[in-house]
Amino acid sequence: MSATPVSTPLPHRALANLRSPGGGSGGGQAGGGSGPSTPLRPINASTFASPSTLRAEEDLVIIEFGTRKLLVGFAGDPVPRGCIWLEPEQQRRVGDFRAWQTGFHDDWRRRASGKRWGRDHELWQYDVRGVDLGLVGDKLERALREAFTKYLLIDTRPRKMVCVLPSGLPSPLLSATLDTLFSKFQAPTISLLSSPATLTVAAGVRSALIVDLGWTETVVTSIYEYREVYCSRTVRGGRLLAEQTHKSLAKRLAQLRGESYDEGPDSDFKGEVLSFEECEDIASRMVWCKPCRDSITAQHAEGLPTVQEHDDEPESHVPSSDPRPSMVTVPLKSSRPPTSLELPQDALTEPCENAFFETHYSYTSFDDHELPVHLLVYRSLLQLPMDVRAICMSRIIFTGGCANVLGLRQRIFDEVSSLVRQRGWDPVQGRCVAELRANTKLKKRATRQAGSAPTGVASHPEEGEEQDGVWHDAANSAPEVDPVEEQLKKGADKRPRVQGEMRAIESLGGWSGASILTQLKVGTIATVDRELWLQQGAAGASKASEVDSKTLQRQSLGAGGLIRGAAAGSNQWTLGVWGAT
Amino acid sequence: MAPLTPYTFIQCPCSDPSTLASSRPADASSPTSISGQERDDDDGRTFDPRAPRSNYSLYPLEYLLYCEDCHQIRCPRCVSEEIVTYYCPNCLFEVPSSNLKSEGNRCTRSCFQCPICIGPLGVTSLEKPADANLLAAPDNAASPPSGPYILICSYCNWSSTEIGIQFDKPNSIHAQLAKMRNGGVTRLTAKERKEKRREAAAQSGTGVPPTAAPTTTGGDGQDLDVEAQFANLKHFYQGQLADANAAGASSLSSLGDLGFASPNSLSRIMSIYTGGSLHDKKAKTRVGTMREALDSDEGFKLADLDESGAIEKLHEEGYDGTVSSEQLSNQPPNVGEVQLHGRSRFASELRPIPYLLRTKRSKRCPICRHIISKPEAKVQTTRFRIRLVAGSYIPSIAIRPLPGGGPPPDTLQPLRPAQFLLTFKNPIFETVKVTLASPATTPGRFASKVTVLCPQFEIDANTDVWDEALNKDGDKERRRRKGEDSGSGPAGGGQAEAGKIWERGRNWVSIVVEVVPASLRPPTISFGKKEDTGPLREDEDVLEIPMFVRVEWEVDAGGDEVGSVPSKDKDKEAKEKRELAYWCVLGLGRVSQG
Structure with missing residues (x-):
């Protein structure tokens, strides 16, 4: 723990010095020249907490929930200590060791058909209509017990917990999760954090565009000043990638055997040829993504979306255009009979192509729920106000399991850049608009109007008058000093913020962000108390806007404050973004 | 198809009663939803072993504990645990709990697992640098002549040279490994970095602004x-x-x-x-x-989006150069590397896995806080100081097919009656009265008929083994007096009779269960309702019967301990009645799919 009182003065001092040349006089620095002040502890909103509380609450458990895995660890660690994948193996009965019998796998687990193709690898489905919440709770309980015993090595004593959840989690699932944590693990309080926000924190920025290439869906979230401003989603995620992998492998396999493979309707898995586990394994090992076609040249240039450079083309060619037919052999164990398939490398880009881009279709042919990822990113940028967009577009964070597909991040980035280059930030598209733009007559008139107006007014030479031998006019008068502006500028950082260009940045991940936040004791809006939850359940939550976070803070200020707070409506609690019922 | 040995699972009474009946009409995911609805009116509480939730509440008898004060079964879900010791399973070294906070949950000595096959890795000296071309790191060439050391797996022959890592010393491998990236490149550990920063801060305190030496986002940042x-x-x-x-x-x-x-x-x-x-x-x-x-x-x-190098590598190395998802999930979090994203798939990015530490835990009843299991604190011993296993408090059930003809042992023929012997063995020193109940047809898509021929019987106390041998005659006499045992038994012609015990011994009783397995053909025609016509699912061909077991016995009111007084002959004063009731699942065998 670096946050012991011994080491903290140093960072503070270092930072004060860091900022003093930019901030001008030392007077602005509160700790510096103005008045006696002991160095501050770097803990927010807990002026009364003694340093020992840090140690006492050290083992605060942070859990990040994904559709297929749970990340668990203690606050303050850089990475989670354990990662639990939800697998069918995990759902067997205790003491059922048949999985280790010879031949058992060949009987059932490796058989392609007769299973719910990947559904039993998921903790929950977002479509809660058919979901057995009790089962979700059971799965969660078992997974967490395993995590706590195997990775965290903690006992069953009650511990405070922090949950990092996707912001679009349906409230029944949230409710089931909290129920499990409160009743089975006796957590006294649970704080809820949304994963896009913690991802932003873990990248060190205040605003970002999060492209979460997840399992069930790809979610694009815009965060501005730590607030979620816009969120859109598409079904193109890891699940679709696995399905497409199956499809293309099955097609190849049928070709190999000289059969005809009828695709059938999309995403309808009737004739599974390969098991889910195998397809998923191949998808994560071998599938890669071709670079963007029209940015093969641009990617080696600076990547600036507005600049088109055509320099040394032969050099910047990418291996995919290489004429040599590189082949790869993929062993297939779950097909009947087991075989190995020799594929050209390019065949392994097909799943990725079909799952995320489908560039061979027109953009207008997609439904709202199945937009290609690059189009989704472009559209969600387009939805943002201009200043927010400028900030967000230069802080793109790729995350999620499918970000591991080699080349996919680059491809999405390039596709979006080329979309921006083609279209600019004009929401209106189509033939008529193109015609309108192409119409030179209209354009000329417009420019004339626009150009003439300011020039007509601006030229009045006799406006200035001479006083004290100096010409006073608008051009060379010193701008008036605005005290408010001055104050605002004093605190703000002088360094320029990167904005307006496409740029991707790296985040440590949602879990690590939560770890930082929790360790720094940044209060969360949504903190659920065990007693209140058991009494009231999810229905007791008030809206996030109704709960004043200031009052929550004030309660913890002193002994008197605490009592007052307890007396006067401390029962207000919220589920944050999830409690929008 | 692997033959199935008959098994018994017990549902801990702690589990949620909603598990019992799958009464959720919206639950389309459960294969038993339809029959669940049908059953609702007559017996809503029938336990369905096929419901997906029941997998979480069923335990073999060996996994269950028993609280003597609450007289209740305790399963791993309903005990509270306390940690006795932390230790490394490989070197059996006890780790103090304070180290756990600072050094993490893995062994920090030289215990490593192979990243390929999870076998234990050993340190061997690479005495002669014969394969000098593998030494990627330049500083290793200058290492002392005592020879660099490597980790090697004796099972699959994986060695740390494959990831370009060698060690100068044969001990404290963990610390050395923390300073090295794959390929042998050294890195700063957290402590060193902190010290560096402190120095920098001290420098800046003397007037040199740290902004004077800025690190650009491009260079150092990568x-x-x-x-x-x-x-x-x-x-x-x-x-x-x-x-x-x-x-x-x-x-x-x-x-x-x-x-x-x-x-x-x-x-x-x-x-x-x-x-x-x-x-x-x-x-x-x-x-x-x-x-x-x-x-x-x-x-x-900044994110490094250019992955063409990795793609190139993928093409070169092919399938064998990548690791399976299982191997990947066994990897410890690699904090010493930049974010790998897709590159973690390569075998060259694997790291030796330090052994995860384990714990010895003592268990308490969550209600009365009595200890029900407490292991010896010493790591090397496997003994327990206290361990109240449920097997010594509740009757065990053994299943075997009824001898004397009928079905072949491994599969059951559909629609043909088969008989099984259930042997209940009484572990306590009191006579217990057992009442069984099971639904007439098994829940699930394929409803087999079940008949328990003798649902109510008594099992004699678990007396001294010699008692039986010595008083064989008296024992028989006693049985005859009760008038249960006259006709039946294996000697009595081998015919199972309703209401009669098949055979009984000192502290055990065998009864007969007759089943008529259902045909395993999915219904082809649906009658009105949406019938589940999917293909056969995993384990659906195993005939499992849910059975509700109620055990009653009497103890002396004074003696709190069950089984402290073997008081079968003394019929005196106030007796206290105890009962225990739970669901269990009997797996009888596979039905052949003919």
């Missing part, structure tokens, strides 16, 4: 590994929060601030005496909130 990035970020945020606190919080929130020791209130008091000028100044500077991190010193990092 080298920023996960641990360093996290440390930098945390440092950055701490600084920012301290600033924001100093600027803002002191002026406003100091009103409610009463702690005289805190710097905020000190400045507040000062501001009272200095007439508020200080206060004003601070209020004005309050606007400076946190900014964002700008360079790698602050934990900011």
Whole structure:
């Protein structure tokens, strides 16, 4: 723990010095020249907490929930200590060791058909209509017990917990999760954090565009000043990638055997040829993504979306255009009979192509729920106000399991850049608009109007008058000093913020962000108390806007404050973004 | 098809009663939803072993404990645990709990698992650098002649040279490994980095502004590994929060601030005496909130999107150069590397896995807080000081097919009656009365008929083994007096009879269960309702019967301990009635799919 009182003065001092040349006089620095002040502890909103509380609450458990895995660890660690994948193996009965019998796998687990193709690898489905919440709770309980015993090595004593959840989690699932944590693990309080926000924190920025290439869906979230401003989603995620992998492998396999493979309707898995586990394994090992076609040249240039450079083309060619037919052999164990398939490398880009881009279709042919990822990113940028967009577009964070597909991040980035280059930030598209733009007559008139107006007014030479031998006019008068502006500028950082260009940045991940936040004791809006939850359940939550976070803070200020707070409506609690019922 | 040995699972009574009946009409995912609805009116509480939730509440008898004070079964879900010791399963070295906080959950000595096959890795000396071409690191060439050391797996022959890692010393491999990236490149550990920063801070304190030596986001930033990035970020945020606190919080929130020791209130008091000028100044500077991190010193990092090198590598190495998802999930979090994204798939990125530590835990009843299991604290011993296993409190059930003809042992023929012997064995020193109940047809898509021929019987106490041998005659006499045992038994012709016990012994009783397995053909025609016509699912061909077991016995009111007084002959004073009831599942065998 670096946050012991011994080491903290140093960072503070270092930072004060860091900022003093930019901030001008030392007077602005509160700790510096103005008045006696002991160095501050770097803990927010807990002026009364003694340093020992840090140690006492050290083992605060942070859990990040994904559709297929749970990340668990203690606050303050850089990475989670354990990662639990939800697998069918995990759902067997205790003491059922048949999985280790010879031949058992060949009987059932490796058989392609007769299973719910990947559904039993998921903790929950977002479509809660058919979901057995009790089962979700059971799965969660078992997974967490395993995590706590195997990775965290903690006992069953009650511990405070922090949950990092996707912001679009349906409230029944949230409710089931909290129920499990409160009743089975006796957590006294649970704080809820949304994963896009913690991802932003873990990248060190205040605003970002999060492209979460997840399992069930790809979610694009815009965060501005730590607030979620816009969120859109598409079904193109890891699940679709696995399905497409199956499809293309099955097609190849049928070709190999000289059969005809009828695709059938999309995403309808009737004739599974390969098991889910195998397809998923191949998808994560071998599938890669071709670079963007029209940015093969641009990617080696600076990547600036507005600049088109055509320099040394032969050099910047990418291996995919290489004429040599590189082949790869993929062993297939779950097909009947087991075989190995020799594929050209390019065949392994097909799943990725079909799952995320489908560039061979027109953009207008997609439904709202199945937009290609690059189009989704472009559209969600387009939805943002201009200043927010400028900030967000230069802080793109790729995350999620499918970000591991080699080349996919680059491809999405390039596709979006080329979309921006083609279209600019004009929401209106189509033939008529193109015609309108192409119409030179209209354009000329417009420019004339626009150009003439300011020039007509601006030229009045006799406006200035001479006083004290100096010409006073608008051009060379010193701008008036605005005290408010001055104050605002004093605190703000002088360094320029990167904005307006496409740029991707790296985040440590949602879990690590939560770890930082929790360790720094940044209060969360949504903190659920065990007693209140058991009494009231999810229905007791008030809206996030109704709960004043200031009052929550004030309660913890002193002994008197605490009592007052307890007396006067401390029962207000919220589920944050999830409690929008 | 692997033959199935008959099995018994017991549902712990702690589990949620909603598990019992799958009464959720919306539950389309459960294969038993339809029959669940049908059953609702007659017997809503029938336990369905096929329901997906029941997998979470069923345990073999060996996994269950028993609380003597609450007289209740305790399963692993309903005990509270306390940790006795932490230890490494490989070197059996006990780890103090304070180390756990600082050094993590893995063994920090030289215990490693092979990343390919999870076998234990051994340290061997690479005495002669014969394969000098594998030595990627230049500093290894200059290593002392005692020879570099490597980790090698004796099972699959994987060695750490495959990832370009060699060690100078044969001991404290963990510490050496922490300083090395794959390929042998050295890196700073967290401690070294902290010291470096402290030096830098000390330097800057003497007047050199740290901005004089800025690290550009491009150059150094690409080298920023996960641990360093996290440390930098945390440092950055701490600084920012301290600033924001100093600027803002002191002026406003100091009103409610009463702690005289805190710097905020000190400045507040000062501001009272200095007439508020200080206060004003601070209020004005309050606007400076946190900014964002700008360079790698602050934990900011640009993403490196160009993965063409990795793609090239993938093409070269092919399928064998990548690792399976299982191997990948066994990998410890690699904090010493930049974020790998897709590159973690390569075998060259694997790291030796330090052994996860394990714990010995003592278990308590969550209600009465009595200890029900307590292992010896010493790591090397496997004994328990206290262990109240349920097997010594509740009757065990053994299943075997009825001898004397009928079905072949491994599969059951559909629609043909088969008989099974259930042998209940009484572990306690009291005579127990057992009542069985099971649904007439098994729940699930394929309803087999079940008949328990003798649902109610008594099992004699678990007396001394010699008792039986010595009083064989008396024992028989007693049985005859009860009038249960006259006709039946294996000697009595081998015909199972309703209401009669098949065979009984000193502390056991066998009864017969007759089943008529259902045909395993999925219904082809659906009658009105949406019938589940899917293909056969995993384990659906196993004939499982849910059975409700109720055990009753009497103990002396005074003796709290069950089985303390073997009082079968003394029929005296106040007896206390005890009962225990639970669901269990009997797996009888596979139905052939003919």
